[in-house]
Amino acid sequence: MALKLMLGLAALIALVASANSQSHNMAWGQRISGDRLLHNSIEYEEFKPLQIVKRDVYFPKSGEINYATITFINATDQYVNDNGGYISLLAGGKDLCITMFVKFSYNYTFSNFILITIIR
Template identity: 40%
Template sequence: MNCYGQSHNIFWGTPAWNDTRILYQHVNASSSFLQVTERDVAFPSAGYFNYRPITAIRAFDQKTNGNGAYATIKSGGINATSVIVRFKSQRGHGINFILEIYVK
């Protein structure tokens, strides 16, 4: 797990050259005055199946001024076939991330 600079980018695992990026998703949520906003993203989505192990999860914070949200793994993750990533904003700020998931 690595975090970089003022943005709250976080990477779990490392994709190999032959891994497949199976999910590329913008995760957005508006800010609410003095409120913390949360958004969960599940992979695979309800009604879909994934039988390939997850090798890497990358969450890129699009806010670079230090006011971005934070990403955590709620369940599943690396070497599992599913994951739920929770995005949690700072008080009074929204969520603006790009989420990538790679599988074998």
């Protein structure tokens, strides 16, 4: 009986620990040999009381042209406690121009690092 209780408690602790270490990292495509960095940006938003901050991130930016082929898109959440921003791909993707949506939850300061690598 005590062994079952200990195993159950250990499983519960492991479940809570894994839930608390969740991040919202996203990756599209696959890195391959010869990839090089095309774009690197840090999306950052200060704390705003009781507000959810949303932003669209475009690549290439207005007025710019991208002649390279996007092979991999990586968006890394700087927080691993499930309190970071949410990243989703709205339009485009691998081999195309992209539009990403970044949503920062309220009551925290967040920084999302968005990394795009390409190959020609």
